[in-house]
Amino acid sequence: MTGATTPSADWEAVIGLETHVQLGTASKIFAPASTAFGDDPNTHIDPIVMGLPGTLPVLNRRVLEYAVKAALALNLHIARHSKFDRKQYFYPDLPKNYQISQYDEPIAEDGWIEVEVAEKGKDTYLKRIGIERLHMEEDAGKLVHAGSDRLAGSTHSLVDYNRAGVALAEIVSKPDLRTGREAAEYAAEIRRIMRYLGVSDGNMQEGSLRCDVNISVRRGPDAPFGTKVEIKNMNSFSAIQRACEYEIQRQIKAYESGEPVRQETRLWDEGKQLTKSMRSKEGSSDYRYFPEPDLGPIEVSDAQREGWRAQLPELPAARRHRYADQLGLSVYDARVLTDERPMADYFEAAVAAGGDPKGVANWITGDIAAHVNAERLTFAELPLQPAQLAEMVQLIDDGVISGKIAKEILPELLTAGGSPRSIVEARGLGMISDPAAITAIVDELLAAHPEEVAAFRGGKTKLQGFFVGQLMKRTGGKADPKLSNRILNERLTASDPG
Numbered sequence: 001m002t003g004a005t006t007p008s009a010d011w012e013a014v015i016g017l018e019t020h021v022q023l024g025t026a027s028k029i030f031a032p033a034s035t036a037f038g039d040d041p042n043t044h045i046d047p048i049v050m051g052l053p054g055t056l057p058v059l060n061r062r063v064l065e066y067a068v069k070a071a072l073a074l075n076l077h078i079a080r081h082s083k084f085d086r087k088q089y090f091y092p093d094l095p096k097n098y099q100i101s102q103y104d105e106p107i108a109e110d111g112w113i114e115v116e117v118a119e120k121g122k123d124t125y126l127k128r129i130g131i132e133r134l135h136m137e138e139d140a141g142k143l144v145h146a147g148s149d150r151l152a153g154s155t156h157s158l159v160d161y162n163r164a165g166v167a168l169a170e171i172v173s174k175p176d177l178r179t180g181r182e183a184a185e186y187a188a189e190i191r192r193i194m195r196y197l198g199v200s201d202g203n204m205q206e207g208s209l210r211c212d213v214n215i216s217v218r219r220g221p222d223a224p225f226g227t228k229v230e231i232k233n234m235n236s237f238s239a240i241q242r243a244c245e246y247e248i249q250r251q252i253k254a255y256e257s258g259e260p261v262r263q264e265t266r267l268w269d270e271g272k273q274l275t276k277s278m279r280s281k282e283g284s285s286d287y288r289y290f291p292e293p294d295l296g297p298i299e300v301s302d303a304q305r306e307g308w309r310a311q312l313p314e315l316p317a318a319r320r321h322r323y324a325d326q327l328g329l330s331v332y333d334a335r336v337l338t339d340e341r342p343m344a345d346y347f348e349a350a351v352a353a354g355g356d357p358k359g360v361a362n363w364i365t366g367d368i369a370a371h372v373n374a375e376r377l378t379f380a381e382l383p384l385q386p387a388q389l390a391e392m393v394q395l396i397d398d399g400v401i402s403g404k405i406a407k408e409i410l411p412e413l414l415t416a417g418g419s420p421r422s423i424v425e426a427r428g429l430g431m432i433s434d435p436a437a438i439t440a441i442v443d444e445l446l447a448a449h450p451e452e453v454a455a456f457r458g459g460k461t462k463l464q465g466f467f468v469g470q471l472m473k474r475t476g477g478k479a480d481p482k483l484s485n486r487i488l489n490e491r492l493t494a495s496d497p498g
Contacts, residue, residue, distance in 0.1 A: 013248045014225055015177035015215045016132075017240075019190050021169045021200045022139065022208040023066045029138050029167035030057030030100065030295075037206050041160035049165040051096030056294050059084075063136060063167040066199040067107055068300060069308050070169050071134045073193050073315055076111030078305050084136075084292040092159050093141035101137035101170075103289040107298065108134045113193070114317050115185045116335065124331060129186050130174030139166040163207070169199075175214070175225070180244030184237040187211050192316045196341045204235045211240060216261075217251045226251065227261040231268055231275055243268040247275050319344055327357040336365045343369070346379040346386055355390030356397055363389060367407070371414050383417035392420040404477045405429050433480045435487065438471075441479070442491050445470055456492050464488060 028035060031048035048055045068078055085103040111131040118124045141164040145157045171190060177183045191202035191209050202209045211234040216226035229247060234240045247266070254261050266275040314322075316338045323334035338344045343364065350360045368389070372379060392413070395401045401424055409423050424430055432438060445467060446453050456463040467488050471479055 010219055011217050011248075011252050012219075012221055012223075013178055013215060013217050013244070014175045015179075015183050015213060015244060016175040017171075017173045017177070017183060017187060018212040018214070019171040019173075019187060020139075020210045020212075021070065021171065021190070021194050021202070023063055023070075023167040023169055024198070024200050024208075025060055025062045025066065025167055027060060028165035029060050029063050029136065031165050033165065035166050039162065041158070041162060044162040045164070049095070049161060057100065057292075059295060059298070060167060064107075064298065064300075065308060066167075066197075067134065067136050067169050068305060069197050069312060070171075070194060070199050071108030071111065072305075072309050073197055073312055074108075074111045074113055074131050074134065074171065074190075076108035076131060076134055078108050078300055079105065080300060081105065082107045082298045082300075084295045084298075085289045086292050087137075088288045089140070091140065091143075092157065093143050093161075093164070095141070095161060095164060099138060099140065100292055100295070102135035106133045106135035107300075113186070113189055115182070115189045116320070116331075117179075117182050117185050119179065119181050127176075127182060129176045129182075132172040132174050134169055134171050137168050137170055139163050139168050180241035180248070183213060183244050184241040187234075187240055188237050189316065192339065196313055196315055207235070210235055213240060213244060213247075215244060215247050215251075217248060217255070226255075227263050229261065229263065229275075230265045232265055232278065234268060239268055239270060242273060243275060246273065250275065313341070316344075323357075327351070329357060329361055333358075333361045333365060337361060340379075342379040346382070349386035350390045350393075353387040353390035355386075355393040359393040359397065360389060363393065363410075367410055368414070383415060384413045385417060388413060388417060388420060395420055395424065399433055399480055400424065400430050402431055402477060402481055404472075405431070408477075429478065431480045432475055432478050433483060435483060438479055438484055438487050439491070441471060441474055442467075442484075442487050445474065446491060453492065464492065467492070 022035075023029075025035060027033060028049060031046050033046045033049050034044045036044060048057060071078055082102060082105045084100050087099045087101045087103070088097070089099045090097055109132065111134075112128050113131065114126055114128050116124055117127055141159055141161040143157050143159055146155070173186065177186060187209075191204075194200040194209070195202050200208055204210070213231040213234060214228050215231065216228045218224065218226045229251070231243050231247060234243060251261050262280070264280050265278045267278050268274075269276055319338040320331075320334045323329045323337060324331055329337070337347050347360060347364055350364070351357050368382070368384070371377075372382065392401075392406055392410075396403060396406055400421075405424070406420075409420060409429070412418070412423065413420060449467070449470070452463050452466060456467075464485075468481075468485060471484050471488065
């Protein structure tokens, strides 16, 4: 049962996600220790992080700002009054033996986002996914299981507290997702929004964004919810989709064979493409929440909330709709361009400089994106400025150069920048657009290939491609393609090419 299959027709999956977003602050949520990633273990800790006697936490102001901005972008209602709570959590990676989180009075509740879902073999559709809440909390440390024993497995564990106390925003969806694809698209849109806001880098490889999937199945949309199973710490969108698809089938098979489905926490085994039981699932009572006595309540005024709202950028969904509705781009192009804010900003700057939107989009999503990925650059680091790309697109649209010539000069532009028009003029790369000049070259070409001319007139019309290739070879690719094809067709179909 390792393949991704579709649930039986009379079964429906019910899926919700808990998404943990690391907020991109320089220091931790309640302490001045650094949040830098990749340094030696246990080098970013201090007495507050370790919970030593006599220490008191102080809320990082930037954490509150980022959390409220994230909540506003998710259409959540910001609470005027919220508080922190202690969540009892007896694990070696949490030095205080409790986590400071928010329980019954979170910073924001009751929102939604819209996602575009492209299921295999189906048309793309829009779906609104409800969001239950967003709350702030501190992260735990990291356990590294080491050593090996043939019978017992790991013989000891190491703990790194660098991550302990890092600020998280936990975003809890409503159980509105029905397929693994929807779950993956929802998680991707959450990350996209966080990156647009600049509140998180969303780097899943570094753990900056992690998802827990809650999933159950039921017989049809009107049936009560089934037993919920949690899949912990999903760190890629493809894994979210495949884990959901596997777990849906596992639960259906269990119910149909009369086996119980237990409320538990499971892990996704990427190598074996299956979920494995980890532990029984705790309930909220197991955590014994109570109000955090060392932190006062959080008050967000109307003026503060609206001030932060005014700083929000245009979000991915709004850009996608605008690109399709106002700029005439395809749904696919709009989606690709808006996936990362720097790419969308680059595109908009090129269009503002006079570039045709479709032409600009084609170059950005094709050759330019390939170069950026291969060289591990950002669009902001490209030597080719948006206005220079617009100039190149305009040269093509005006018939000054062909797309082939543009591809020839693009590598230089990508590595050194500069004016495309200046390069074209300096090297004499402009297209031959004089009908008389092209006609003369065509007549020479036809006279040099009488057998191919006769074959064409005998019905082998695909030979026109041969003549186009020969014409481009003779002109170094500078002949106007449309004009060349027209003149070639006229001379080839004429009774006497001379």
